Amino acid sequence: MxxxxxxxxxxxxxxxxxxxxxxxxxxxxxxxxxxxxxxxxxxxxxxxxxxxxxxxxxxxxxxxxxxxxGDPLNRQTFRGSFVVSSWGVSEGEKGNDLEPKANRTRETELQQALYNLYLNSELKSCFVSADILALDSSEEGMRVHFEVSFEPIFTAVSTAEVTAVLARALTEPTAYFSKITTLPETLHIE
Known part of the structure; x- marks a missing residue:
């Protein structure tokens, strides 16, 4: 009751x-x-x-x-590019193959490598995503255009910090970029 x-x-x-x-x-x-x-x-x-x-x-x-x-409007996005001079050759793939299927596979591998690189870096607390925007042919090799996004909660992420993480991975061979040879001097992030 x-x-x-x-x-x-x-x-x-x-x-x-x-x-x-x-x-x-x-x-x-x-x-x-x-x-x-x-x-x-x-x-x-x-x-x-x-x-x-x-x-x-x-x-x-x-x-x-x-x-x-975090407010999604505070998301910081950095776009950049670097050149891959040679790709690791697997069993059924030629080194300079430009077929769409091979490019999709390379794009997926590069996206996963960028994602893992930033996820395991000192910027992991505010890292959100990594995307490959395009793969373009150039004189030196294949130019990779990418975008990485961060949602800083307490401090802003600078371009220098984002560049330092990727430059360190491109100059020193790491597990993330072990299948490709890059030209670190072509790295540009804005």
Whole structure:
């Protein structure tokens, strides 16, 4: 049995009386604590405390979202390019093959290499994504155009930091770029 209800199903605190006149008197409109019975006071107190708790929960969710979740509008995106002079040759693939299927495979491998590189770097706390935009033929080899995105929470990411991570991976052979030979001096990020 809940507050405000009697055993026969009628509410205790609701009084049905015929209106004395069609116009309300100011004393009938006023709502005071004295007019409520004891069980109805408990219901009102419980309802008021529930509303206050819901308000506090909404404020907590709002503040948590504002300060703990990064705003997508603050996303920093860096575009760059570098030249791959030679590709590692697998069994069924020639080194200078320019077929679309081979380019898709290379694009996927490069995207995964960039993703893993930045995910395991000192910038991993704010790293979001890495995408290969295009593969273009050039005199030195194949130019790779890419884009990396960061959502900095506490500090901004600079172009120098993004360049340093990739330049270190291109100059020193790492597991990420082990199948390709690059020209590190062609690296350009903006």
């Amino acid at each position: 809940e507050y405000g209800w009697s055993r026969n199903g009628n509410q205790r605190c609701v009084r049905h009386r015929a209106p004395e006149s069609t116009m309300s008197v100011s004393s009938d409109i006023r709502f005071t604590r004295r007019k409520l019975s004891r069980p109805c006071r408990g219901c009102c107190a419980a309802l008021a405390s529930l509303l206050v708790l819901l308000l506090l929960a909404a404020v907590a969710v709002y503040l948590g979202h504002m300060y703990l979740v």
